[in-house]
Amino acid sequence: MRNLLAVIVLALFAGPTFAAGPVITTGGKTGTYIKVGRNLQTLIGSGEVITSKGSVQNLDRLVKGEAQIGLVQMDAYAWYALKHPEVQTELEIMGNLYEECAYLAVNTGGKVQNEDDLQTVKDVTIAVGSKGSGTAVTWDYMLKLEPKYKNSRVVFSGGTRALGKLVAKQVDAVMWVTKPELDGKMAQTVLKNKKLELVGFNDKDLNDKLPTTGKPVYQFRKIDTEKGFFNDQEITTACVEAVIVARTDTDEEILESVSDALLNYKQTLVK
Secondary structure: OHHHHHHHHHHHHHOOOOOOOOEEEOOOOOOHHHHHHHHHHHHHOOOEEEOOOOHHHHHHHHHHOOOOEEEEEHHHHHHHHHHOOOHHHHEEEEEEEEEEEEEEEEEOOOOOOOOOHHHHOOOOEEEOOOOOOHHHHHHHHHHHHOHHHHHOEEEOOOHHHHHHHHHOOOOOEEEEEEOOOOOOHHHHHHHOOOOEEEEEOOOHHHOOEOOOOOOEOOEEEEEEEEOOOOOOEEEEEEEEEEEEEEEOOOOHHHHHHHHHHHHHOHHHHHO
């Protein structure tokens, strides 16, 4: 009897218990993904936001059950699904966030002047970000769609450090993936440097379709690089959707909250 009373007293003082919210796996400490993750956490009203090295690590965590919600690029999802077919049943694409586009910086008058040169010119090198990064995965998936890119030697370096190597002619091209707007640090560094040029990925072999949806992984977009009455300039490049992915066994209320955030509060989510 005393034991029963002790249990009741402990329960009364403990108060109500609440199930922990979802683990949301995002991106680097200063990137767009972690901002979206924190906004999603606020809209859901619970959860834990954690950083990651990018889309591949997010997918690994989701498959292993270490996270319930993740942010990934659709080409990374397609690339991952080729190696892990189980994602098509274990994971659910909740919805699109925004587009991210692939850009290429080259030296003015250098060995590489456009993405075709990555296929045909001998002994060229391209920096594609760190291993496992979204850019590196995009490059790897593009290789599957256009095998001739294999003629270029890969260097795992990214950011302005890679642009420094480009100016020093230690590499022949630098690739990165970001939102279409050219207001980021990488694009602005290239556009303001007369020694560098910004080009896009416009190979038609990149419009392959995703098996799970029947839609192309990449869409080609025209991006203005300079505006003016007499000097409008633009490039065409391949863009891919950034999406929110969740484990299918995640609590239904949480999945409903994620869907609601994407349908009704997307501007708040991506601000």
